[in-house]
Amino acid sequence: MAKQCNIQYIALDDNWRKEQKLQWFTENPLKEIPFEHIQPDKNNSWINIADNDFENLLALCNKDVKAGKSKKAIFELFSTGFLTGRDEWVVDFSKMVLGQKMNLYISEYQKHIIGEKNYDGTIKWSRNLKRRLEQGKTEIFDEHKINPCSYRPFTNPFLYNSDLFIDEKGAYNNVSKNQNIYINFRYGSRLDFCCLSTLYAPSYSFYSLDPCQYISMYRFDIQGNRIENITDWGLQQFTKQYGKKGVTKEAIFHYVYAVLHNPAYRKKYELNLKREFPRIPFYNDFKQWSLWGEDLMNLHINYATVKPFKLDEIVAEHNVTNQSVWEKLSKPKLKANKVIGEIEIDGFTTLMGIPKQAWEYKLGNRSALEWVLDQYKESKPKDPTIAEKFNTYKFADYKDQVLDLLKKVCTVSVETMKIVGEMEKQVQ
Numbered sequence: 001m002a003k004q005c006n007i008q009y010i011a012l013d014d015n016w017r018k019e020q021k022l023q024w025f026t027e028n029p030l031k032e033i034p035f036e037h038i039q040p041d042k043n044n045s046w047i048n049i050a051d052n053d054f055e056n057l058l059a060l061c062n063k064d065v066k067a068g069k070s071k072k073a074i075f076e077l078f079s080t081g082f083l084t085g086r087d088e089w090v091v092d093f094s095k096m097v098l099g100q101k102m103n104l105y106i107s108e109y110q111k112h113i114i115g116e117k118n119y120d121g122t123i124k125w126s127r128n129l130k131r132r133l134e135q136g137k138t139e140i141f142d143e144h145k146i147n148p149c150s151y152r153p154f155t156n157p158f159l160y161n162s163d164l165f166i167d168e169k170g171a172y173n174n175v176s177k178n179q180n181i182y183i184n185f186r187y188g189s190r191l192d193f194c195c196l197s198t199l200y201a202p203s204y205s206f207y208s209l210d211p212c213q214y215i216s217m218y219r220f221d222i223q224g225n226r227i228e229n230i231t232d233w234g235l236q237q238f239t240k241q242y243g244k245k246g247v248t249k250e251a252i253f254h255y256v257y258a259v260l261h262n263p264a265y266r267k268k269y270e271l272n273l274k275r276e277f278p279r280i281p282f283y284n285d286f287k288q289w290s291l292w293g294e295d296l297m298n299l300h301i302n303y304a305t306v307k308p309f310k311l312d313e314i315v316a317e318h319n320v321t322n323q324s325v326w327e328k329l330s331k332p333k334l335k336a337n338k339v340i341g342e343i344e345i346d347g348f349t350t351l352m353g354i355p356k357q358a359w360e361y362k363l364g365n366r367s368a369l370e371w372v373l374d375q376y377k378e379s380k381p382k383d384p385t386i387a388e389k390f391n392t393y394k395f396a397d398y399k400d401q402v403l404d405l406l407k408k409v410c411t412v413s414v415e416t417m418k419i420v421g422e423m424e425k426q427v428q
Contacts, residue, residue, distance in 0.1 A: 296419055
């Protein structure tokens with residue numbers, strides 16, 4: 001039988017070492033310590049309790065629908081990102097290399113179908129794949145399954161979109177078909193809330209170590225028909241608040257995206273957003289917030305086609321005849337210096353003139369520019385088979401592409417911060 005408990009709490013200096021804290025308890029008898037009585041909230045949180053109106057806002061999506069609770073939420077369907085269980089095998093910047101990897105993977109998998117199921121280390125196994133093998137499931141290679149995906153922010157490598165070799169696809173099967181628009185947000189993280197819109201469903205680790213949840217403009221029924229994912233109930237709440245003129249499900253989608261970028265919203269509900277799904281307030285001037293959201297979304301999903309920012313591309317002249325020296329200079333550095341506004345690409349090339357605002361556009365603990373730099377670094381694959389047979393990635397093959405991408409993401413970052421700055425002027 002559950003018993004009531006009393007939580008008594010006192011905070012000591014965070015900078016104290018363990019020995020100092022133990023000494024403090026030695027010098028202060030328990031009965032004399034001025035504890036604070038803590039009353040846990042409905043989520044059983046008893047530290048950093050958020051005392052605000054978060055519970056009164058509109059639910060973005062309802063995690064408890066399967067438990068038979070109310071479906072009163074703005075969005076009908078939400079999902080975690082796709083989880084492959086074998087990223088190094090099914091994701092690659094090179095379409096050709098990805099095809100080669102998957103041909104080998106499928107060939108090795110087939111040997112286990114007809115032979116002993118010993119799960120050797122040639123290919124990457126997982127619980128889901130072992131279960132599918134036991135069920136006799138198989139698949140032939142299909143180059144049409146190779147399509148771009150949203151793997152990390154502003155990075156769209158190729159994914160082998162397989163029903164067999166991707167462990168979990170989430171609620172949406174077409175993870176690499178741009179028939180939709182997604183809003184991807186970090187959930188359950190100690191880091192600051194962030195979100196980004198993409199044309200493809202994101203990976204589970206879209207924001208690296210933290211789980212990625214997403215909502216979309218559309219969902220699909222069993223027959224494959226596309227349906228607006230915003231509920232009629234959600235539409236009704238907005239029309240009650242603002243009237244019917246200009247309030248459509250698409251406009252609500254843009255409104256939500258703007259609200260999730262609002263610095264005042266993120267600050268006020270910071271603690272809630274670290275452990276709960278977002279909720280949405282009603283702001284004055286629905287039209288303006290919807291327009292801001294639409295502008296942000298267009299910037300973010302069309303980042304590859306925006307006008308590149310005019311950065312200074314400095315190319316050092318080295319009169320090098322020694323091959324080893326040349327290779328050393330060519331080795332990628334991809335190092336950002338935010339203080340002076342430059343990115344050192346390698347020993348030859350440096351991008352200069354990056355404005356301060358560009359670094360201020362962050363997704364978690366990294367700026368958008370730093371996400372790009374991180375994804376294009378050279379590193380040895382962890383998978384032993386990949387390391388032996390397919391360790392072919394060379395930054396030099398993508399250097400021009402990355403230079404162009406950095407200039408475009410710089411434009412996206414600056415323009416994003418301009419819109420966010422306009423939001424900050426709006427008093428709510």
